[in-house]
Amino acid sequence: MTRQRPSRLRELRRAAPFVLPFLLLFVVVYLVPTGYSVVQSFFAVKRSGLGLGGAETVFAGLGNYLRVFQDGDFIASLGRVGFIGVIQVPVMLGIALFLALLLDSSVPKGRKFFRIAYFVPYGLPGVIAALVWSFLYAPTLSPIAGFFASIGVDASFVTDGALPFSIANILTWAWTGYNTILIFAALQAIPEETMEAAALDGCSGWKAALLIKVPLVRPALLLTLVFSIIGTSQLYNEPVTMKSVAPNLPSTYTPIMAAVRSLSANDFNYAAAQSVVLGALICVLSVLVFRASARSVTR
């Protein structure tokens, strides 16, 4: 103890100049805004008279939170994002796993070409990808709708019913390749001997892929699952860009869009409460996914 303490202090002195610059900015960019929003979410601005008189900030308790849970637009936005996530994330990860297994199998020629081809959408900034798809979806301009019209099918990508699927398609298009590469990297890390041993036991091809490879890449799958859930919950760029081709898309389509609308209406305290609720929901979701998978690994 007497020898350890000065050495730990010396380590702290050594580490401080390296850690502090980052830590200081981390506090400014992460902790302060988070704390400030939580505090702001408990206050409200009371405007006297017809809003012409002065405004004063009063403590509102849980008022903003009650408002969040009674806000039909906000609840609807959560539902939409939940719906998109429930259909899009499994489809995307299923395709990504499938493609990664194909890439990892000894079958394909031109593995490098396919890897790059799948990764290309990731190189396109999300909002630029959404911009491109907004042209591909645009009812009067779309070359795809044009093709369908020429074979007598009336295809629209921007009706209320089609919108979630159109948005899900942009997400799938943009992120499948990225997830494929992540899973593929994990597959490549499986020792050759493991697969050889499996093959000697008569387990090869698809059986080996499903029984041995998939369980071994479970950590990577879990990572992609959590990142995809987080990604879907913060949906913003795609629907905002889609608004230029879908006037029927409400400005509270996703929770973040709803919070941004509160900001632009100068309803700052309410926007703070909305983002706190959203952040908390995302935290709970990722913790749940991690715990569920930890249980399935230990079992």
Added chain:
Amino acid sequence: MTAALQSPPRTEPAAKAPSRRKRPRTHPLRTVSPVSRAFVLAVMTLFAVYFLLPVWWLVVSATKGGGEVFSGNGFWFGEDFALVENVQTLFQAQGGIYARWLLNSLLYAVGGGIVSTILASMCGYALAKFSFPGREAVFGTVLAAVLLPAPVLAIPLYLVFSFTGTINTFWAVFIPSIVSPFGVYLSRIYAASSIPDALLEAGRMDGAGELRIFAMGVRLMAPAMVTIFLFQFVAIWTNFLLPSLMLADTSLQPVTVGLVGWRELQGYPIGYSTVVTGALVSVVPVVAMFLSLQSFWSKGLATGAVK
């Protein structure tokens, strides 16, 4: 593995004999019938087409004259090759504001990328190599922040920056860009495995300062740092919500925000082919970055996935 353990011994004599003969010559997994080979190639090609087609549309459309973008075959070149004129129009539109947007994006992404990489690798190095009190608490907090999505944070950041009057300035976008919790995470893992403790001890014995020793360690961390820079560069270049919230002044906006603003004009006064060409040109720096640093990010992705 479980299959291997559970399989009863009775299968052994049958399975062993042929495999013992086969193994030296051909790997058992590489004997695939031509039919399944063709099927796999077809499936993979189909997906490659799905991923590449919209990009192909973007490239082709940027070469078409204004009247042609939405007539004829969307996925093939038009009558005249108007790429040069389109680029000229792009850089002349609205007093050449597109060049300004590109420059802004470069400033945010290159500057933010470099500063965040330096700060993150310093912090990650210290977390890996010094066992100071509170180390795990710092690392845990940073790790939690990796999971906090940036868009959710954008609104709190807006609230704080509008409180401090930093809104609608260069710094409102730049300061959030120089903090990379993921970078700290990656550089800690990388430093722990790539910088030997002996290097630190030897440096101290020779009387070198901690900064000198770090400067030597940085060379060993270079692949991780390039990865962090690339990821941060792409994240900043791609960012849309934060700058669109923070910046009302169009001359401060990055190219993503500017282009979506143009798209919303619905083709007038900025033509569709100008928006499409602008989208294509805005992708070029990202693609160039990926191509030039390719060997680094593919390795970095692998580290991120395995650890």
